[in-house]
Amino acid sequence: MLEKMLYFDEMLTPKVIQVVYWVTSVLIILGGLGTIVSGITSSYGGGFQVFMGLLTITLGPVANRIWCEILIVIFKIHESLQRISRPS
Numbered sequence: 001m002l003e004k005m006l007y008f009d010e011m012l013t014p015k016v017i018q019v020v021y022w023v024t025s026v027l028i029i030l031g032g033l034g035t036i037v038s039g040i041t042s043s044y045g046g047g048f049q050v051f052m053g054l055l056t057i058t059l060g061p062v063a064n065r066i067w068c069e070i071l072i073v074i075f076k077i078h079e080s081l082q083r084i085s086r087p088s
Contacts, residue, residue, distance in 0.1 A: 014075045021068040025061045032056035 004010035032053045039049025 011075055011078070014072055017068050017071050017075075021064060024064050028060035028064060029057055032060060 035053030035056060036050050039046035039053060042049060
């Protein structure tokens with residue numbers, strides 16, 4: 001297994017992308033919650049911040065998921081092309 005990684009026969013990035021997805025999703029949700037709290041405690045214009053916080057919490061993880069899936073699809077295409085190019 002180590003030999004495959006050293007010679008770039010096996011990609012490490014798809015495994016890392018899964019971890020990055022969960023970490024960034026948590027950070028997006030925390031950022032949205034922070035925006036909501038900031039909007040609630042604001043003396044003026046807090047309604048827009050609360051709205052943006054809710055939007056961040058709902059759409060942020062979805063956009064993050066789509067981005068990570070696109071990256072994984074690129075690596076899956078690479079794996080498929082490697083299988084096709086190998087002589088049987």
